[in-house]
Amino acid sequence: MSRIVDRPSRRFVVAGAAAGxxxxxxxxxxxxxxxxxxxxxxxxxxxxxxxVKNPRSDLLQAHEKxxxxxxxxxxxxxxxxxxxxxxxxxxxFTSGRPTFDVSMLALHVQKRLAAKGRWLEDLRPYLxxxxxxxxxxxxxxxxxxxxxxxxxxxxxxxxxxHFIDFWMVYYNKEMFQQKGITYPKTxxxxxxxxxxxxxxxxxxxxxxxxxxxxxxIPVWTSWMLGQGMETVSATGQLQTDTPEAIWAGEMYKxxxxxxxxxxxxxxxxxxxxxxxxxxxxxxxxxxxGFATPLEDPTKSRIVGKVGYGVxxxxxxxxxxxxxxxxxxxxxxxxKKQAAWLYMQFMCNKGxxxxxxxxxxxxxxxxxxxxxxxxQVGSRFSKEYFECLxxxxxxxxxxxxxxxxxxxxxxxxxxxLTNTLSGADVATELRKATEAFKPVLEKSEQx
Amino acid sequence: MTDKAxxxxxxxxxxxxxxxxxxxxxxxxxxxxLMAAVIISPWxxxxxMSVMEFKVGGAINFVGLGNFTKLASDSRFLESxxxxxxxxxxxxxxxxxxxxxxxxxxxxxxxxxxxxRTIFIMPMMATPVAVALVWTMMFHPQxxxxxxxxxxxxxxxxxxxxxxxxxxxxxxxxxxxHWTPLVMLIVLGGMAALPTDPYDSATIDGASDWQMFxxxxxxxxxxxxxxxxVIRTIDALKVFDTIFVITQGGPGTASETLxxxxxxxxxxxxxxxxxxxxxxxxxxxIVALSLxxxxxxxxLKWNAA
Numbered sequence: 193m194s195r196i197v198d199r200p201s202r203r204f205v206v207a208g209a210a211a212g213x214x215x216x217x218x219x220x221x222x223x224x225x226x227x228x229x230x231x232x233x234x235x236x237x238x239x240x241x242x243x244v245k246n247p248r249s250d251l252l253q254a255h256e257k258x259x260x261x262x263x264x265x266x267x268x269x270x271x272x273x274x275x276x277x278x279x280x281x282x283x284x285f286t287s288g289r290p291t292f293d294v295s296m297l298a299l300h301v302q303k304r305l306a307a308k309g310r311w312l313e314d315l316r317p318y319l320x321x322x323x324x325x326x327x328x329x330x331x332x333x334x335x336x337x338x339x340x341x342x343x344x345x346x347x348x349x350x351x352x353x354h355f356i357d358f359w360m361v362y363y364n365k366e367m368f369q370q371k372g373i374t375y376p377k378t379x380x381x382x383x384x385x386x387x388x389x390x391x392x393x394x395x396x397x398x399x400x401x402x403x404x405x406x407x408x409i410p411v412w413t414s415w416m417l418g419q420g421m422e423t424v425s426a427t428g429q430l431q432t433d434t435p436e437a438i439w440a441g442e443m444y445k446x447x448x449x450x451x452x453x454x455x456x457x458x459x460x461x462x463x464x465x466x467x468x469x470x471x472x473x474x475x476x477x478x479x480x481g482f483a484t485p486l487e488d489p490t491k492s493r494i495v496g497k498v499g500y501g502v503x504x505x506x507x508x509x510x511x512x513x514x515x516x517x518x519x520x521x522x523x524x525x526x527k528k529q530a531a532w533l534y535m536q537f538m539c540n541k542g543x544x545x546x547x548x549x550x551x552x553x554x555x556x557x558x559x560x561x562x563x564x565x566x567q568v569g570s571r572f573s574k575e576y577f578e579c580l581x582x583x584x585x586x587x588x589x590x591x592x593x594x595x596x597x598x599x600x601x602x603x604x605x606x607x608l609t610n611t612l613s614g615a616d617v618a619t620e621l622r623k624a625t626e627a628f629k630p631v632l633e634k635s636e637q638x
Numbered sequence: 639m640t641d642k643a644x645x646x647x648x649x650x651x652x653x654x655x656x657x658x659x660x661x662x663x664x665x666x667x668x669x670x671x672l673m674a675a676v677i678i679s680p681w682x683x684x685x686x687m688s689v690m691e692f693k694v695g696g697a698i699n700f701v702g703l704g705n706f707t708k709l710a711s712d713s714r715f716l717e718s719x720x721x722x723x724x725x726x727x728x729x730x731x732x733x734x735x736x737x738x739x740x741x742x743x744x745x746x747x748x749x750x751x752x753x754x755r756t757i758f759i760m761p762m763m764a765t766p767v768a769v770a771l772v773w774t775m776m777f778h779p780q781x782x783x784x785x786x787x788x789x790x791x792x793x794x795x796x797x798x799x800x801x802x803x804x805x806x807x808x809x810x811x812x813x814x815x816h817w818t819p820l821v822m823l824i825v826l827g828g829m830a831a832l833p834t835d836p837y838d839s840a841t842i843d844g845a846s847d848w849q850m851f852x853x854x855x856x857x858x859x860x861x862x863x864x865x866x867x868v869i870r871t872i873d874a875l876k877v878f879d880t881i882f883v884i885t886q887g888g889p890g891t892a893s894e895t896l897x898x899x900x901x902x903x904x905x906x907x908x909x910x911x912x913x914x915x916x917x918x919x920x921x922x923x924i925v926a927l928s929l930x931x932x933x934x935x936x937x938l939k940w941n942a943a
Binding site: 458470 | 694695778779780781795797798799800801802805885886887888889890891902905906907908
């Protein structure tokens with residue numbers, strides 16, 4: 193034994209290293225398998241999973257081997273770019289014979305469509321069935337806001353809120369310090385700060401956000417939430433030409449015209465991100481899910497200088513626009529119970545924490561956000577995690593919970609874009625409201 | 639053979655029989671069936687869909703010409719038609735002019751002609767989506783290389799595709815860069831086939847280079863230019879990828895051509911009935927334009943002169 197300690201053989205070293213590498217997985221399996229819950233009951237089943245192409249799906253796919261080792265269930269998953277994934281889901285679910293058992297669903301776009309078309313299985317019976325739901329799963333751990341966001345109007349729960357995105361303000365701390373400005377406490381202060389920071393002669397804008405039609409809607413709704421109002425009321429009435437909506441439109445116009453870089457009329461999130469991380473804008477309003485490249489030295493010039501601010505309060509409200517993705521089981525799947533095991537595993541506490549640690553986005557589970565381990569070794573500062581937690585407490589839907597979300601984004605997106613060319617905000621919003629009203633009414637009828 | 643009707647069967651050299659023309663039909667049947675399956679039936683289906691109100695996930699109702707009358711009063715559709723024509727005119731005229739000029743240059747002998755010609759046609763080999771992505775980066779108002787180049791010569795930054803007033807002409811610029819080489823190749827091919835006699839006569843008569851181009855080359859290569867015009871017109875009318883990748887039809891609807899409008903209706907809003915009506919209108923436009931251009935080409939043929 194002493195010989196092994198003094199002069200370990202190569203075989204011993206290799207075996208030891210292998211054991212060391214395998215230990216976390218083995219311990220994890222042991223932990224998951226400690227209860228009497230039978231993970232192996234669907235051994236040999238094969239699941240097809242439809243995912244959206246993003247870092248979170250990369251993580252889900254990375255966990256597949258572990259899932260298969262635990263359950264014996266084989267997973268065949270594919271990642272498709274966002275727009276195409278939504279089209280595929282829409283067409284395949286409508287056909288009545290989707291080729292996948294589990295699908296990722298953009299809750300902010302397709303939630304009502306899924307309910308109307310009865311795409312997904314109600315998960316409540318599964319959650320209530322102790323033989324199907326592991327005691328470690330702890331559904332109550334999902335944040336109340338996230339669960340509410342995914343819940344359908346009839347109370348059914350057809351998705352697990354796998355990922356939640358909050359809109360917040362990225363700001364360049366160095367620029368703020370140079371001008372002696374503190375992070376704004378109100379939306380009006382935000383405009384004033386942007387004016388002070390705006391310096392076109394140096395190619396620096398005070399603020400940047402999306403101007404491209406369709407993509408620009410969350411910017412407007414973020415301002416509108418500052419009026420404590422969403423674009424569609426709880427009773428389904430359009431509130432898009434109210435004084436509050438017009439105020440938000442004016443805010444959108446002045447922020448994107450007076451203190452923004454040239455050309456924001458065509459900016460989507462990626463142009464905004466590039467502008468901000470090249471040090472060409474002092475503030476950027478967008479989803480916190482876009483933070484990762486900002487702290488990547490190979491891509492960003494402002495590593496370590498990024499501040500993460502909660503969206504400031506408006507005159508009547510303080511909210512963060514909420515978006516998110518859920519995982520759901522196809523109603524027509526013949527492997528629903530195995531699919532439920534997949535969803536439980538992929539959304540378990542460990543994997544949700546892993547998502548947060550990897551900077552792949554904000555998980556739906558509260559325990560992940562509260563876990564101090566999340567910050568250990570993270571590329572993000574403490575402020576990032578504080579912003580996530582604070583935004584989560586004031587989150588509210590960033591898009592209307594209606595069926596024709598895409599038409600809504602298109603019609604109002606065009607109107608808002610027109611304001612950046614000088615058009616009157618009230619006129620554009622009234623025109624868009626008039627154009628969209630019949631579309632909304634028709635969607636609710638049929 | 640062509641004057642007389644064939645008998646039902648006719649002896650052949652091999653002692654067998656020829657099949658009557660109507661029996662030849664059997665041999666053509668597989669091709670006809672294939673054509674019916676992949677070309678005709680989708681068109682019939684689209685035609686049927688165009689008279690239906692059909693939104694994916696909703697009920698299907700017959701609306702007759704309802705979709706077409708709705709199109710006639712849809713200002714966004716009408717604007718997209720106008721924009722499509724404007725884009726097409728620009729995206730045909732500039733490549734034709736520049737491509738013809740390039741063909742004239744490359745028709746002459748000069749050092750490194752082959753190398754330069756290869757470099758010139760390189761844009762044509764690139765995938766439209768890749769081209770569009772590269773141009774998107776170059777158009778960035780703050781970080782794009784184009785504005786940087788402008789700044790080097792003391793010019794202010796330009797908004798490129800980020801301004802409703804300049805977006806169409808900027809998209810045309812991409813088309814010109816991408817497809818001028820195609821026009822050059824077509825015209826250059828035509829020029830290689832030109833007879834030399836008229837030039838010899840003109841040289842003896844003391845004609846200048848310009849006169850030879852204006853009165854000999856141009857009339858002789860006009861049929862080839864017309865081929866390029868037909869191809870470019872159909873291509874420009876159908877452009878989708880470049881516009882969608884660079885602007886998605888924006889800012890606002892400033893670059894929303896018929897194809898983008900169609901895509902939105904069909905694949906974003908899932909209004910398949912309405913989108914099918916757009917397809918029918920688009921089909922009629924393309925066929926009418928193609929026929930007009932083919933007629934003009936026929937008129938310009940050498941043998942018709």
